Amino acid sequence: MTGPLIDIRNISVGFTGKSSATLPVLRNIDLKVNAGESIGIVGESGSGKSTLALAAMGYLKSGLRLMEGSVAFQGQDMFARTRTELEQIRGGELALIPQNSGQSLTPTLRIGAQLVEALRLHADVPEAQYSAKAIELLGQVRLPDPAAIMTRFPHELSGGQQQRAAIGMALAGEPTALLLDEPTTGLDVTTQAHILELLRDIARDRGMAMVYVSHDLGAIARVCDRVVVMYAGEVVLEGSTRQVLKTPIHPYARGLLASIPRLSDPRLPVALDGRPPAPGGAGQGCSFIDRCALAQDGCRTSRPDLERLPSGEAVRCFHYQEAHQLSLTGSGAIPASLDGASPSALHLDYLAISYRRPGLYDKVLGRDSAGVPTVDGIEITVAKGETLGLVGESGSGKSTILKAIAGLLPPSGGKITVAGGQALAPEVEHRSPDHLRKIQLIFQNPDDSLNPRQTIAQILEQPLKLYFGLTGDALHQRSAEILDRVRLGAHYLDRLPSQLSGGEKQRVAIARAFAAEPDLVLCDEVTSALDVSVQAAVLDLLNDLKATQGTTYVFVSHDLAVVRALSDRVAVLYQGRLCELGPSADVYAMPSHPYTEVLLGAVLEPDPDTAPTLSADDVVELSPPAQGCPFQRRCPRKIGRICDTDTPPWQQGVKDHTIKCHHSIADLAAAQAEGAAGQRA
Amino acid sequence: MTVTSASPQNTGLMRTLSVLRDVVSRPSGAIGLFLVVFHVVLALVSPWIVPYDYKAMNSAMMLTGPEATHWLGTDHLGRDVFTRVLLGGREALLVTGIATPIAVTWGGFVGILFGLIGGRIDEVLMRVVDAFLSLPWILKMLVLIVTFGTGIEVLIPTLAFFYGIPVIRIARAATHDVVARDFVSAARARGHSRMTIIRHELLPNVLDTLMVEGAMRWSWMLLAFSSLSFLGFGVSPPTPDWGLMIADARGFMSFAPWGVLGPVIAVSSLIIGINLTADALAKALGIDRAQKAPV
Ligand SMILES: Nc1ncnc2c1ncn2[C@@H]1O[C@H](COP(=O)(O)OP(=O)(O)O)[C@@H](O)[C@H]1O
Ligand code: SF4
Ligand code: SF4
Ligand SMILES: [Mg+2]
Numbered sequence: 013m014t015g016p017l018i019d020i021r022n023i024s025v026g027f028t029g030k031s032s033a034t035l036p037v038l039r040n041i042d043l044k045v046n047a048g049e050s051i052g053i054v055g056e057s058g059s060g061k062s063t064l065a066l067a068a069m070g071y072l073k074s075g076l077r078l079m080e081g082s083v084a085f086q087g088q089d090m091f092a093r094t095r096t097e098l099e100q101i102r103g104g105e106l107a108l109i110p111q112n113s114g115q116s117l118t119p120t121l122r123i124g125a126q127l128v129e130a131l132r133l134h135a136d137v138p139e140a141q142y143s144a145k146a147i148e149l150l151g152q153v154r155l156p157d158p159a160a161i162m163t164r165f166p167h168e169l170s171g172g173q174q175q176r177a178a179i180g181m182a183l184a185g186e187p188t189a190l191l192l193d194e195p196t197t198g199l200d201v202t203t204q205a206h207i208l209e210l211l212r213d214i215a216r217d218r219g220m221a222m223v224y225v226s227h228d229l230g231a232i233a234r235v236c237d238r239v240v241v242m243y244a245g246e247v248v249l250e251g252s253t254r255q256v257l258k259t260p261i262h263p264y265a266r267g268l269l270a271s272i273p274r275l276s277d278p279r280l281p282v283a284l285d286g287r288p289p290a291p292g293g294a295g296q297g298c299s300f301i302d303r304c305a306l307a308q309d310g311c312r313t314s315r316p317d318l319e320r321l322p323s324g325e326a327v328r329c330f331h332y333q334e335a336h337q338l339s340l341t342g343s344g345a346i347p348a349s350l351d352g353a354s355p356s357a358l359h360l361d362y363l364a365i366s367y368r369r370p371g372l373y374d375k376v377l378g379r380d381s382a383g384v385p386t387v388d389g390i391e392i393t394v395a396k397g398e399t400l401g402l403v404g405e406s407g408s409g410k411s412t413i414l415k416a417i418a419g420l421l422p423p424s425g426g427k428i429t430v431a432g433g434q435a436l437a438p439e440v441e442h443r444s445p446d447h448l449r450k451i452q453l454i455f456q457n458p459d460d461s462l463n464p465r466q467t468i469a470q471i472l473e474q475p476l477k478l479y480f481g482l483t484g485d486a487l488h489q490r491s492a493e494i495l496d497r498v499r500l501g502a503h504y505l506d507r508l509p510s511q512l513s514g515g516e517k518q519r520v521a522i523a524r525a526f527a528a529e530p531d532l533v534l535c536d537e538v539t540s541a542l543d544v545s546v547q548a549a550v551l552d553l554l555n556d557l558k559a560t561q562g563t564t565y566v567f568v569s570h571d572l573a574v575v576r577a578l579s580d581r582v583a584v585l586y587q588g589r590l591c592e593l594g595p596s597a598d599v600y601a602m603p604s605h606p607y608t609e610v611l612l613g614a615v616l617e618p619d620p621d622t623a624p625t626l627s628a629d630d631v632v633e634l635s636p637p638a639q640g641c642p643f644q645r646r647c648p649r650k651i652g653r654i655c656d657t658d659t660p661p662w663q664q665g666v667k668d669h670t671i672k673c674h675h676s677i678a679d680l681a682a683a684q685a686e687g688a689a690g691q692r693a
Numbered sequence: 694m695t696v697t698s699a700s701p702q703n704t705g706l707m708r709t710l711s712v713l714r715d716v717v718s719r720p721s722g723a724i725g726l727f728l729v730v731f732h733v734v735l736a737l738v739s740p741w742i743v744p745y746d747y748k749a750m751n752s753a754m755m756l757t758g759p760e761a762t763h764w765l766g767t768d769h770l771g772r773d774v775f776t777r778v779l780l781g782g783r784e785a786l787l788v789t790g791i792a793t794p795i796a797v798t799w800g801g802f803v804g805i806l807f808g809l810i811g812g813r814i815d816e817v818l819m820r821v822v823d824a825f826l827s828l829p830w831i832l833k834m835l836v837l838i839v840t841f842g843t844g845i846e847v848l849i850p851t852l853a854f855f856y857g858i859p860v861i862r863i864a865r866a867a868t869h870d871v872v873a874r875d876f877v878s879a880a881r882a883r884g885h886s887r888m889t890i891i892r893h894e895l896l897p898n899v900l901d902t903l904m905v906e907g908a909m910r911w912s913w914m915l916l917a918f919s920s921l922s923f924l925g926f927g928v929s930p931p932t933p934d935w936g937l938m939i940a941d942a943r944g945f946m947s948f949a950p951w952g953v954l955g956p957v958i959a960v961s962s963l964i965i966g967i968n969l970t971a972d973a974l975a976k977a978l979g980i981d982r983a984q985k986a987p988v
Contacts, residue, residue: 415878420882440881452882453879455875455878461876463894464898474885478889
């Protein structure tokens with residue numbers, strides 16, 4: 013067979029809206045995937061990425077229908093096949109890996125049984141060899157001890173291991189093409205980097221094609237040959253990964269790239285303001301017009317076609333030749349930062365937190381069952397007006413620490429003091445109204461942190477009534493002012509959260525926190541649930557508020573680039589213990605602690621010319637070791653027994669840069685330099 | 694800066710209207726709501742529209758079959774069955790109509806409180822509730838009624854008390870789901886009092902569940918009320934009541950079935966109507982109803 017493996021021709025997909033008009037979700041999409049090729053599909057949430065990937069399988073979510081066009085796999089029309097034929101193909105020659113592999117693994121069946129089932133349905137293997145073949149597949153996805161994994165249930169595996177098992181299952185039918193929908197979103201950076209390397213290798217070895225859907229340009233840069241950029245249901249740019257990521261010729265792609273925070277750039281990313289039109293909401297002109305810096309009158313009256321250029325790119329823009337004028341890197345603001353010494357706003361004094369409380373049995377038996385605390389020995393001082401970044405993988409105790417500061421989780425040891433050296437009561441119920449007002453917490457997901465039954469006005473009134481006793485007109489006036497401060501108009505006051513976009517909701521959550529006129533704002537992954545372009549706007553807003561209000565932030569994120577963009581100082585956490593602490597510029601320029609080195613090495617940049625360095629294994633530890641260094645089980649620079657038995661001391665570097673390791677910073681720097689030299693040789 | 698806005702009550706009203714529209718647009722909701730409204734209106738106006746005096750006995754016309762002058766025949770005392778069926782739901786609707794809101798209010802409040810407090814206290818208290826629920830309801834009520842008597846002033850608090858207990862379970866479970874969400878943590882971290890958290894954060898989110906639960910409790914309570922009357926612990930004669938009428942006419946069922954059929958159809962249509970409405974309401978509000986109808 014010649015010709016493309018997957019051939020999508022001019023498909024439009026839509027649903028019937030309230031006014032019984034058909035609203036398009038995908039508009040006139042052409043996409044060809046050749047054998048062995050891997051294609052990335054990027055775009056913000058709602059741009060139609062997943063719908064396109066599913067359509068490639070001949071599948072549409074309920075409510076959606078094919079309005080025109082065709083999808084062919086290996087030359088045959090997918091929408092014309094019977095159900096049995098489709099079932100044979102799906103999971104066999106064409107496999108899908110969804111974002112949450114929990115969806116593709118059956119929770120009640122052992123991994124082995126599920127693999128055997130996949131083999132029985134889709135593989136050409138004699139029954140006697142199912143088991144051996146299954147073990148072989150688990151080995152191929154680099155799961156440790158495949159025979160043992162066979163007998164486990166999905167919940168007994170970590171997120172990364174589940175995703176590997178799901179990939180193993182997808183490989184059972186020897187697929188010629190693999191569709192991946194955000195396969196690493198929600199996984200830790202190190203795990204994500206490992207999974208992507210695995211996918212790259214498998215695709216190369218088997219000559220397998222991949223369609224990789226993601227909002228993460230870093231992941232796309234690592235695994236894809238070609239990239240398709242989608243906006244409001246249309247393809248706006250297509251080209252080689254290098255063309256799209258290095259010299260994109262569509263204004264949207266440039267805006268998207270500029271909105272990504274980079275490890276190498278201390279400036280804030282540039283926000284891409286506005287939001288895409290809802291399905292059916294695009295006018296007769298270009299769908300990007302409301303957000304485009306190059307827009308001209310002509311763009312409003314007619315819709316640009318997807319123009320194929322001799323360079324191999326395809327672009328949907330009248331003025332693509334001028335796109336290079338738009339900056340690609342953050343010419344965003346330099347983050348507001350404090351100068352000179354400043355009094356302390358928050359001091360964590362050997363903070364320890366345990367989730368397990370001693371049970372009745374333990375009390376009777378006089379046993380200390382609290383065991384190894386989840387978080388231990390946290391000693392940090394945050395200066396007034398400073399932003400402290402707190403980074404670590406999921407489960408490293410970031411949220412736990414914030415909850416303790418907010419009084420939601422009483423610590424099991426240590427002390428928390430605020431400005432003026434006053435100790436905070438451990439429980440929120442015992443704190444003075446003044447302390448309560450001065451410390452505010454913003455959560456990761458605004459869908460969860462805003463009461464769905466309250467209007468925005470009611471949400472904002474809560475702190476205003478509680479802390480300032482405002483009522484009537486004054487209350488209303490103040491709510492509107494606060495909303496204005498987060499750049500939302502007063503007409504939002506009467507809406508319910510469900511009537512707002514993700515970014516708008518997060519702004520309301522920020523507005524609510526700032527309504528209290530706080531001194532200290534705790535931000536828990538506040539941009540993780542948002543699209544990159546929206547994330548940049550929220551970062552910008554937080555930075556502005558800090559500059560105008562002189563607020564102190566503790567900013568938690570698993571995303572190292574985001575932390576870099578906003579923080580003056582950064583603390584790296586592993587298993588609830590501090591590893592490294594220092595000014596952001598120094599830590600990012602010279603990550604010294606072995607764990608920081610591993611973590612930063614795994615970060616994927618949206619640049620095809622960079623590659624992650626993977627040193628430590630991506631095992632997930634469930635609890636910290638009882639003694640010694642928390643990183644002892646994974647450390648690539650481990651010294652020996654001393655790391656297992658003795659708590660590492662603080663090692664001083666230049667300025668305030670310190671690490672907790674038995675190596676000195678100088679030794680580690682030398683070892684890193686040697687490693688780099690070794691790689692070059 | 695001037696700000697104009699619709700009041701929050703307006704948003705609430707709009708939601709109520711749209712839910713109501715949704716309920717009526719479903720066949721089950723339309724039929725159910727019709728039956729319920731029909732019964733309530735009938736109970737209100739029946740004293741003025743009945744053809745006979747419900748007490749008027751006629752020894753010449755005992756247990757006669759349906760005919761033009763007595764549409765549902767007469768009972769063993771020669772009273773008009775149709776008249777008595779029309780009037781027979783008044784007592785039941787009055788008692789349950791007062792007792793249901795009381796049951797849902799107190800059960801809902803306690804359930805939300807348990808759910809918010811959580812931890813060991815909540816678990817112990819729920820064990821007590823479970824133990825109580827495992828006793829046969831009729832036994833519990835008979836003990837109380839036998840002790841205190843059978844007037845409305847005893848029936849209403851008794852029913853309200855017993856039927857509030859299962860509401861605790863439902864309200865607590867619904868609250869647990871809400872308490873885990875960040876907006877409640879946010880309210881706690883701000884330092885709001887427990888009462889404010891219940892009123893502003895929890896109640897609006899469990900209210901839907903409570904409303905559906907309330908409808909269910911109402912139909913269970915009607916059934917219980919009729920059963921009590923049937924057993925002779927509810928309404929006392931000669932006041933017409935469906936349960937009582939069924940009990941009285943039961944002995945003559947083989948040759949005068951209309952005496953039983955009339956009140957049976959009346960009470961079932963009301964209970965079915967409430968259940969259909971509750972079903973449609975649950976669907977309109979997007980609630981999964983685990984509990985099944987009482988019949
Ligand atoms: N409610 C809880 N009960 C018991 N353990 C918990 C609870 N919440 C979190 N943990 C554990 O505490 C550790 C730190 O979690 P968390 O603070 O949420 O980390 P992070 O915010 O860095 O992802 C993890 O091992 C997690 O499993
Ligand atoms: S066609 Fe016009 S509005 Fe659309 S992207 Fe190009 S310049 Fe911007
Ligand atoms: S103390 Fe030892 S195990 Fe821990 S980071 Fe340093 S070298 Fe590695
Ligand atoms: Mg967290």
